[in-house]
Amino acid sequence: MTDKLPRRTGGDGDGPDDTPMERLLREAMSARATQITAHDLRPAAPPNRRVRRLKPVHLAAVPLFGLAAAMAFGVLGFRGDTVAEQRDPAPAATVTATASPSPTASPTAEPAPSESPAAAITEASAPAADPTGTGEPVAPAAGRTSSSAPSATSSTTAPAPSTPYTLHGVKLKIPDGWRPVEEGPQAIRLCLLSPGAPDGATFKDCDPYGVEVTAYDAEPMTWPALEDLDSSGGWGHQPYCPVWGNPHEVDGQLKSVGPAKTTPTVAGRPARKSQWQVTCNGKDSFTAQMWALPKDQVFVSAIGLTSDYQAGLQAIVNSLDVSGHISPYANDVSISATGVTAGQKVPNDGTPVEFSVTFKNTSKTSYTSTKAVLYAGPYAGSPLPATAETSILDRRQEGAWYPMVLSRLNRFSGLESGYPVSVAPGQSVTVNYRLTLTTGYGPGALPLVMALESSDGNGSFRVAGESTLQIQVVAK
Structure with a gap:
């Protein structure tokens, strides 16, 4: 089977033989197309989907068919062979598209398989879609071959109900x-x-x-x-x-x-x-x-x-929020001691040490059913369970000393044997004590805890104020 039209014997051999009229038309259109630049094209609308390849030569040539045909009739008197053999290549068109504020994208044509790469806009040179919504074009990153910007994904997980x-x-x-x-x-x-x-x-x-x-x-x-x-x-x-x-x-x-x-x-x-x-x-x-x-x-x-x-x-x-919780430790009462200081040496040979403790109400709450409590916290020289506690804590009242009951191991005075006091807002009360340590208490830093406490009558109690003073027990 043979071609319906014989192939050209001259030229570039990429199509059937042309008549003088066809060659004149083709040359006229080519000459006109080379005069179209990027600035003569209408700006493209911002894409609302993936940016597609453009065919600027075809877009410019389509509306010029009528003009090219008219020019062809005007040059019929010229020698067609001479015109047809002019083979100066036209410069490749370089087109830069700019985003338009128009909300819709103009349709674009897909390139034909025979389209020259130099005559088409590649995805690498096309601007990316505007991710900010400002209408300004965003230049593609270097080395990027896709015009579609990467989608932003959030790694934040919604909190469970x-x-x-x-x-x-x-x-x-x-x-x-x-x-x-x-x-x-x-x-x-x-x-x-x-x-x-x-x-x-x-x-x-x-x-x-x-x-x-x-x-x-x-x-x-x-x-x-x-x-x-x-x-x-x-x-x-x-x-x-x-x-x-x-x-x-x-x-x-x-x-x-x-x-x-x-x-x-x-x-x-x-x-x-x-x-x-x-x-x-x-x-x-x-x-x-x-x-x-x-x-x-x-x-x-x-x-x-x-x-x-x-x-x-x-x-x-x-999730805890304790701002609305009333602590059993109100710290409404400040406590200070006179006659004994932090680090003071106290012998365990039965020598009495006299001191006083002052409780001052710094709050607006009136404490009327409270007790002054004094006890020794555990330390390295605490008495052993089998050791009889012969140490004595006395409280002075109306000019005389009264011994206080030891409530339990390592405690001089519990709430049950505390001294009842009442202290109004802004007022203070002072309690005088005498401490006598014996050999049951060994050497070491003994914490002397002073507190003002109140009971609810059911075995629980609330601390209105508390302070700790360490004394140094010395063996004699």
Whole structure:
């Protein structure tokens, strides 16, 4: 099968043989097209999708067919062969498109397979779409081969839903799926049972299936307390093995490693945290964690909670707001001592030391049912349990000295034997003491704690003010 038209015997050999009229038309159009520059083209509208390749030569040539045909009739008198053989190549068009404020993009033509690369706008030289919405073109990054700007993706995860809750003025948020259970009416303890807790779980199942929050409004007399954070067994308040999925009474040995202590910031305040690793019966193991806000007497504990709910536990701790909680330590009363100073040497040979303690009410609250309390904190020379406490603390009243009952080991005076005082706002009261130490108290720095406390009549008490003074016990 042969071509319908014989191929050219001369020229560039890329098409059928032309008549003089066809060659004149083609040369006229080519000559006119080379005079069109980028500034003669209408600016392109900003793309609302991927920027497509343009064909500026074709776009400029289409409206010129009529003009080219007219010029062809005007040059019929010229010798066609001479004109047709002029082969000066036209310079390649270089076009830079600018964004238009028009909200819609003008349609663009896809390049034909035979399109010359020099005559088309490549994606690398085309401006990127305006990501700011200002209408200003954005130049493509160097070496980029795509005109579409990378889509911005956010790595921020929306917080899980939570429910607000208030326990004795302590505000917190309960994570989605957790369930609050209070210990009882007017309770100071709240258990937040995790989503993995068994159906029908109650407050007594908080270990290991939940997180316990305790908010004291009086001096704590039970677990948890600040001293528990320093104890190797401070995580537990009874012989129990709270293993996830199998909590049971201890029928063997408990081995506790810790506590590992840290000092995080909770609710914008300095806090303490202790963590233990515990093994029951040599096989079952669990982790115990406890946070404490010392000045507010607020505690959070998670004993045996599986690591699957660690994020929920931390979210509960992070949500604490204690600004509305009334601390058992009001610090409404300032306390100062006269006759004894910090670091003063006190012999343990029975020599009496007289001093006085002044309690001044710096608040607007009137304290009418309080007691002045004085006791010795534990130290290296504390008496052994088997040692008889022969030391004496006397209180002077109406010109005479009256011995005070020792309430328990290492304490000179408990609340039950404290001296009743009343102090109005802005007023002060002074109590005189005489301390006589014997050999039961060994050498060391003995903390002398002075406090003004009140009782609620149910075994709990509130501290209106407290101060500690260390004296140096010297052996004689």
